[in-house]
Amino acid sequence: MTDTTVAFEPSIRNGETLLEVDDLTVVFDTEDGVVQAVSDMTWSLAAGETLAILGESGSGKSVSVQTLMGLIPKPPGRVVKGSIRYRGEELVDASAAKLRQIRGSEIAMIFQDPLSALNPVYRVGWQIAEMFRIHRGASRSDANRRAVELMERVGIPNAAARARQYPHEFSGGMRQRAMIAMALALDPKVLIADEPTTALDVTVQAQIMELLQEIQRDTGMGLVLITHDLGVVASVADRVVVMYAGRTVETGPADPFYAAPAHPYAQGLMNSVPRLLGERFRLESIPGSPPSAINMPNGCAFHPRCPHAVDRCHQERPAFVELTDRPGGAACHRTGEF
Amino acid sequence: MTDAFDPSSRPGIALAASSAEDVGDPRTFWGDAWRILRRKWLFWVSLTLIVIFVTMAVFPQLYVWPSPSPDDPSGLHCKLTDTRLGPSFSEHWYGTDVQGCDYYAQVTYGARVSLTVALFATLITVGLGILLGGLAGYYGGFLDSIISRTADGFFALPYLVGAIIVLSALTTSDGRQTWHVTVAIGSLGWPAVVRLYRSTVLQVKQLEYVQAARALGASDFRILTRHILPNAVAPTLVYATISMGAVISVEATLSYLGIGLPIDSISWGIMLQEASNKIERSGHLLWFPTGYLIAASLAFVLMGEQLREAFDPRFR
């Protein structure tokens, strides 16, 4: 292994460290060979902190969190290396029973498309109440009452009546609120939100992000936000992990990252966000498309699309190094040169 | 010409598998289907069986010799003294029937009538289905209502009851003939094809290039035959293949019930009817036609299943 992993910078809020992902490598066995979905991934999350994992689809950002939830199908998925610790407890080789106990009650998750993520044949209230009934052994009426309370808390109007409706009778935003209510049921310490606003209207997106922030303020939970939307990152994230082709290419506190991203890929992402720069309004896209996981380029995976690529980038994979001018790190041979 | 019948050469058609993977490799719909088919062993099994039964129907002399001659016009080598012999390797492979006729020759000759009825009944079914389904889907409105409701009505009567009633109505004082059975079976299957074809027409009609062709003044007939028909070829072919297998089975059932083929035809169903009360002592009279009947029917059903999987992008 040529990679050296830097110690991740201390978290901004000095809360308890909840999750530590260390050197995690996940592969999938497919007909066309072994595909590396996540390679040598390292990050951590403290209580009260928001970590944004940023990347295009296929960059491994979803696989990494689904691995820690034990949600990737095995086979074909396999963790070949690394560890995931929740409050110091190893999850990679934990028993199914142990994982079940942590899932839902300690670490909860919400998904991109709340319509397909909710079971179409059960009432929304029932699906939320199921959490109390399975994990807490609550009675049917008690569980239902608490489900309605949760729905009120996440801002679903007329909650008692809506609890008796089915998912298809909810609007997109209300469905995602219901998913959030379900995730919050057992006061988890960590909430993982996998592209929670991608399937929603722009106006609703902001409301959902606001709701998540508000809940985080109230409960002090850690939030992992998986997204490809830099706008979302800018408004809520404390720290950022940028992924490309299964690897971490840049990490750091959100504000300095946002002001001056170090990795050419992160710079490209930034330029593809519409924003007003003084007098000019400019919008650029990164040329080319992400590499296929089967045909990974040699050297730096980003070099075919990189405007600053030099010969070395074609041959040698860049190590992940700490930045000199600000907290954070990046995996680029030419860090600091531009 | 091949282009006109290749749905994948047009944009926006769900039948063709289109994804990033076929960039740079000019794949065609039929080419993809073939690539999938040739890897399936069940495809080769069913194809082999179909080839055997088709040649048996067209050239029975390849399987049975001597062929019919002036001395033996039926070609069955009947000798009344040989009644109900058991199967043997030396003389009568499958034994003989009550009249002492060679059962192997009979079972082999039985393929012709089964496959003929199956082929023509399926042609009638598919032809009627495409015609009526096309009209219903393309013109819509009142015509659609009439055709669709009538098709619904056909589903309401059990298939066999319908076939029995139609057969009774067709049969004249001269007795029943093979074409009666063919028409009776063929005239009952079309509603399924109407449903299939009507929905295809409704989908394709919306596509931009069809709208464009209409705007450019293409005639309804041209649009139906050049644009809509090619898109329905694959599902119709799957249906027709499975239907062949089903008709073989239905025809045998009708013949067994005594309301199918004329009693003097050489058919597996008739053989089974004759065998049904002699099974206890002469089991071979049941097993050989049964084996052929199941194998022939299964061959087409299997082939249809394989085609469906090869054509359906969800299985790819």
Added chain:
Amino acid sequence: MFRYFIRRVIQLIPVFFITTALIFIVIRLIPGDPIQAQFGERRVPENLRAAYEARYHFNEPLWKQYFLYMGDVLTFDLGESVASQRPINDLFREALPRSATLAGMAIALQAVIAIPLGIAMARTKDRFFDNMSLVVTLVALAIPVFVLGLVAQTTIGLQLGWLPISYDQSLKSFVLPAVVLAVTSTAVTARLMRTTLLEVGREDYLRTARAKGLSESRTFRVHALRNALIPVVTVLAIDLGALLGGAIVTEQIFNIPGIGFQITRAIQNRDNTIITGISVFLVMAYLIVNLVVDMLYAWLDPRIRYD
């Protein structure tokens, strides 16, 4: 739900009239004079002919006969047999319980075998058991029912002597025909169960169920199976409806005087009023079962209701 029900009922009405009219016309096309058929070779006396014509409206134009008959049918009177002059309703009172017993046993067998088999196939997808079961069910699909009936009669009935091969009013004599009747539909249902389970297995809500910390067993039973059973239950209901109308071939082979048996006999006797009566009953049964199935579907799948 009620409006959905009313809408479906309204859709069924034209289907009922088109189908029964078609049956009526085709049956009238059956060659031969139904009155003459009752007298064999003898000449029909004029006064008797007139009496028959008046009683069965044979002298009226076809459309009028149809409407007169429909008037009776709507008061639940299916007419009477030309041959025996017995009300067809009486015939149903005897035959329907027999066909219903057979149907009930066959459907019970089908459900009890097909659902676990389909689940086992889905869980062993592409492995030996699944592949074997796929081939076996496909073969079962291709075997005509009458062949199955003959084979079962010969082997299980005659050679082994385990079960009666012919109807003797005992419940036991329904077992073998029920098994024969269940084979094909069990094969279809098991394959359907497998397919829908595999489709449901890819749904996002199962990932949600696991993320909620539910056990694999609860995820499967409560979240996957509940959804996958919807089409299977529907198919079972449709099959039950179809079998209530009698199993022509099976009832023939095992000599069960059910509805399917009666219609074959009526065809042989050229008793056109019975053929019409049974056919109209079958159409009604089909349409009512379909209505029930639609309601069942809407009840099982809440997404249907307000569409």
